[in-house]
Amino acid sequence: MSAVLEVNGLKTHFFTRAGVVKAVDGVDFSVSSGEIMGLVGESGSGKSITGFSILGLIDSPGRIVEGSVKFDGTEIADAREEALKQLRGNRIAMIFQDPMMTLNPVLRIDTQMIEAILAHEKIDRATARERCRDALGLVGIPSPEERLNAYPHQLSGGMRQRVAIAIAFLNRPRLIIADEPTTALDVTIQAQIIHEAQKLTRQTGTAMIWITHDLAVVAGLADRISVMYAGRIVEQGETDDVIDRPRHPYTVGLLGSVPSANKRGQRLYQIEGMTPNMLALPQGCAFAPRCTRASDECKTAPPIQKSGGSRIRCFHPFGEGGRA
Amino acid sequence: MSTFIIRRLLQAILVMALMSVIVFFGVNVIGDPVHMLVSPEADQAEIEAAIRRLGLDKPIWEQYLLFVKNAMQGDLGKSFIFGEPALKLIFHHMPATLELAFSALFLAVLIGIPLGLFAGLNPDSPISKGIMAGSIFGFSLPTFWVGLMLILVFSVELGWLPSTGRGETRSVLGFETSLATVDGLKHIILPALNLALLKISLAVRLTRAGVREAMGQDYVKFARAKGLSTNRIIFVHVLKNIMIPVVTVMGLELGSLIGFSVVTEKIFAWPGMGKLLIDAILQLDRPVVVAYLMIIVVFFVLINMIVDILYSILDPRVRLQDQGA
Numbered sequence: 001m002s003a004v005l006e007v008n009g010l011k012t013h014f015f016t017r018a019g020v021v022k023a024v025d026g027v028d029f030s031v032s033s034g035e036i037m038g039l040v041g042e043s044g045s046g047k048s049i050t051g052f053s054i055l056g057l058i059d060s061p062g063r064i065v066e067g068s069v070k071f072d073g074t075e076i077a078d079a080r081e082e083a084l085k086q087l088r089g090n091r092i093a094m095i096f097q098d099p100m101m102t103l104n105p106v107l108r109i110d111t112q113m114i115e116a117i118l119a120h121e122k123i124d125r126a127t128a129r130e131r132c133r134d135a136l137g138l139v140g141i142p143s144p145e146e147r148l149n150a151y152p153h154q155l156s157g158g159m160r161q162r163v164a165i166a167i168a169f170l171n172r173p174r175l176i177i178a179d180e181p182t183t184a185l186d187v188t189i190q191a192q193i194i195h196e197a198q199k200l201t202r203q204t205g206t207a208m209i210w211i212t213h214d215l216a217v218v219a220g221l222a223d224r225i226s227v228m229y230a231g232r233i234v235e236q237g238e239t240d241d242v243i244d245r246p247r248h249p250y251t252v253g254l255l256g257s258v259p260s261a262n263k264r265g266q267r268l269y270q271i272e273g274m275t276p277n278m279l280a281l282p283q284g285c286a287f288a289p290r291c292t293r294a295s296d297e298c299k300t301a302p303p304i305q306k307s308g309g310s311r312i313r314c315f316h317p318f319g320e321g322g323r324a
Numbered sequence: 325m326s327t328f329i330i331r332r333l334l335q336a337i338l339v340m341a342l343m344s345v346i347v348f349f350g351v352n353v354i355g356d357p358v359h360m361l362v363s364p365e366a367d368q369a370e371i372e373a374a375i376r377r378l379g380l381d382k383p384i385w386e387q388y389l390l391f392v393k394n395a396m397q398g399d400l401g402k403s404f405i406f407g408e409p410a411l412k413l414i415f416h417h418m419p420a421t422l423e424l425a426f427s428a429l430f431l432a433v434l435i436g437i438p439l440g441l442f443a444g445l446n447p448d449s450p451i452s453k454g455i456m457a458g459s460i461f462g463f464s465l466p467t468f469w470v471g472l473m474l475i476l477v478f479s480v481e482l483g484w485l486p487s488t489g490r491g492e493t494r495s496v497l498g499f500e501t502s503l504a505t506v507d508g509l510k511h512i513i514l515p516a517l518n519l520a521l522l523k524i525s526l527a528v529r530l531t532r533a534g535v536r537e538a539m540g541q542d543y544v545k546f547a548r549a550k551g552l553s554t555n556r557i558i559f560v561h562v563l564k565n566i567m568i569p570v571v572t573v574m575g576l577e578l579g580s581l582i583g584f585s586v587v588t589e590k591i592f593a594w595p596g597m598g599k600l601l602i603d604a605i606l607q608l609d610r611p612v613v614v615a616y617l618m619i620i621v622v623f624f625v626l627i628n629m630i631v632d633i634l635y636s637i638l639d640p641r642v643r644l645q646d647q648g649a
C-alpha cells in the first residue's frame with residue numbers, strides 16, 4: 001500500500017491576542033489508500049485543526065508554521081490557494097461534525113451537489129445531476145430523485161449527513177477527512193453511517209482519516225489509531241494494539257472511560273483533572289498534571305518510543321502487557 | 325395564504341379605526357381651525373356661517389360618527405382649506421413622495437449592500453473601517469442638517485445640482501414622474517440621497533453583520549472544502565443567506581421612508597404628501613391629516629404583507645401559514 005498522505009512535523013499555531021495557541025504542534029502520521037486512520041482525542045486537542053491544515057483551510061490568526069504535508073508525493077503545506085482549490089472536494093474531501101450546519105439552508109440539495117462536481121469538471125448539468133442521484137443512492141438514501149429537489153431542513157440529521165458523505169465521495173477523492181461525522185447523531189444512525197462509510201472506503205480504495213473523541217467508535221472501524229493530546233500525537237499504532245494493549249497513560253485513561261471496556265457494575269473511570277489550557281501548557285509532557293505516573297523527568301519533553309508498529313510519546317509507558 | 329391576507333386586512337381596519345379616533349379627537353384638542361380660515365376682521369355671523377359650513381357646529385362625537393359613515397363610502401371629507409376631497413389632494417401629491425421614497429430605497433440598496441459586503445469580507449482593511457465610521461455619521465447626523473449641507477455644497481457652492489422642486493416631469497403610465505427626464509433626475513438626486521442616508525448606513529451594517537456571521541458558519545467552510553470558487557461562495561452561498569434579513573428590513577423601511585419623507589420634502593420643497601401633511605397640520609386641516617395618516621397605515625400594512633411574502637420566497641424554511649399574527 002502506498003501512502004496517500006504523509007504528514008510530518010506539522011505545526012499549526014494561532015496567534016491570538018492572549019498568546020500563541022499551539023493547536024497542532026508537531027504531528028506525524030500517514031494514511032494509505034483503502035486505509036482508515038482513527039484520530040482520537042478529547043475536545044480541543046487539535047484534531048479538527050489537523051484536518052483543516054491538510055486542506056489549507058486555516059484562517060488568520062492561524063497558520064501552518066512548520067512541517068510537511070505530502071499528498072500523493074507532492075508537498076501541499078505551502079501550496080498556493082489555486083492549487084489547493086483544485087484538490088479540495090476533488091482529490092481530498094471533508095465531512096463535518098454537525099450535519100444540521102454543513103448544508104446551506106437556502107440552497108436545494110441538487111444545487112449543493114452539482115456545484116461540487118462543476119467546480120472540478122466541465123460536464124453538463126444533466127450528467128452532473130445524474131451522478132449526484134447515483135451518489136445519494138450509494139449512501140443509502142431512499143428515492144434520491146426526490147431528495148435532490150429537497151431543501152436541507154426537509155431532511156433528518158442522519159439523512160443530511162448521508163448527503164454530506166455523498167458529496168464527499170462525488171468526485172472519487174483519494175482521501176476523505178471525516179471530522180466527527182457521527183457525533184451529532186443517535187446511536188443507531190451512527191452505526192449505519194459508520195457501516196456505509198466503511199463499505200464505501202473499502203470499495204473505492206479511498207484513504208480515510210476518521211476524527212472522533214470516542215475510542216469506541218474507531219475501535220471497530222479504523223485500521224490504525226493516533227491518539228492526540230494538546231496538539232501532539234501521544235500514541236499511534238494498529239487498532240488492536242492500541243485498544244487491547246494501550247501504553248500511553250492518556251490512552252489508558254481514555255479506554256477506561258469507554259463503557260464497553262469496563263467490567264459490569266464497575267464505576268466508569270474518568271481521567272482526573274481538566275483539559276489543558278492551550279495558552280499555558282506545562283513544560284515537558286502536557287499530560288503530566290493529570291498523569292498518575294508522572295515523575296520529575298516528565299518536566300522535559302518525552303521522547304518518542306518506537307516498538308513494532310507503535311509509537312509512544314512518554315517516559316513511563318505501561319508495559320507491553322498493558323500494565324507495568 | 326388567503327387566511328394570512330384576510331388576517332392582515334382585518335388588522336389594517338382595526339388600526340385605521342383606532343388611528344381615526346385618536347387623530348380626530350386629537351386635532352380637536354389642539355385648536356380651532358375656524359380661526360385659521362376666516363379673516364381676523366370677520367364678524368360673528370361670518371364666523372358662525374363658516375363653522376356651520378365645515379360641520380363644526382355639531383358635537384365632536386356626532387362629527388366623528390358622520391365621518392365614519394362617510395368613510396364607509398370612501399369619502400374621508402373635504403379639506404377645510406382647499407375645499408377639495410382630502411383623498412384627492414393626497415393622491416395628487418402621492419406620486420412625488422413615492423418616487424422619492426423608492427429612489428432613496430434604490431440608492432440605499434445600490435450603495436449600502438456593496439459597501440457592507442466589502443466591509444464584511446475585509447473587516448481589518450482601513451477602507452472597511454472608513455465605511456463603518458461613515459455609517460455612524462449616517463445614523464447620527466440629523467436629516468435636516470445633512471439636507472442643508474447637501475444644498476450648501478452641491479447647489480450653492482458647486483452649483484452642480486438644483487435644490488428645490490421636482491424639475492421637469494413626464495407622464496409615465498398615467499403618473500407624473502421626475503425619473504423620466506434629465507432635468508427631473510437632477511432634481512431628485514439630492515433629496516433622494518438625503519432621505520437615503522440613514523438607510524444606506526442601515527444596509528451597510530446589516531450586510532456587514534450578515535456577511536461576518538455567514539462567513540463563520542459551517543456551510544461556508546464546507547463550501548470551501550468542496551473547492552468552490554470564492555465568487556460562488558460569496559455570491560451564492562453567503563449572499564443568498566444574508567438577503568433574507570436585508571430584504572426584510574429594507575422592505576419594512578420603505579414604510580418609514582414614505583412616512584418620514586416629511587423633513588426632506590420640506591427642505592427641498594419637494595411637492596409630495598409630506599409637505600401637504602405639514603401644511604395641513606399647521607392649518608389644523610383635520611380631514612387631510614386624518615386621511616393622510618389612514619393612507620400611511622394602509623401603506624404600512626401593504627408593505628408588511630409584501631415583505632412577508634418575499635421573506636417566505638427567500639427562506640425555504642418559512643411558510644406563511646406557520647407564522648403567527
Ligand SMILES: Nc1ncnc2c1ncn2[C@@H]1O[C@H](COP(=O)(O)OP(=O)(O)O)[C@@H](O)[C@H]1O
Nearest residue numbers: 014021023042043044045046047048049050278
Ligand atoms: N480561530 C482560532 N483561534 C484561536 N484558537 C483556535 C482557533 N481555532 C481553534 N483554536 C484552538 O485550537 C485548539 C484545537 O482546536 P480543534 O482542532 O478544533 O480541537 P478538536 O480536537 O476538538 O477538533 C483548541 O484549543 C482551540 O481553542
Ligand code: SF4
Nearest residue numbers: 285288291298314315
Ligand atoms: S511522559 Fe510522564 S507525565 Fe507524560 S504521560 Fe508519560 S508518564 Fe505521564
Ligand SMILES: [Mg+2]
Nearest residue numbers: 047048049179
Ligand atoms: Mg473538532
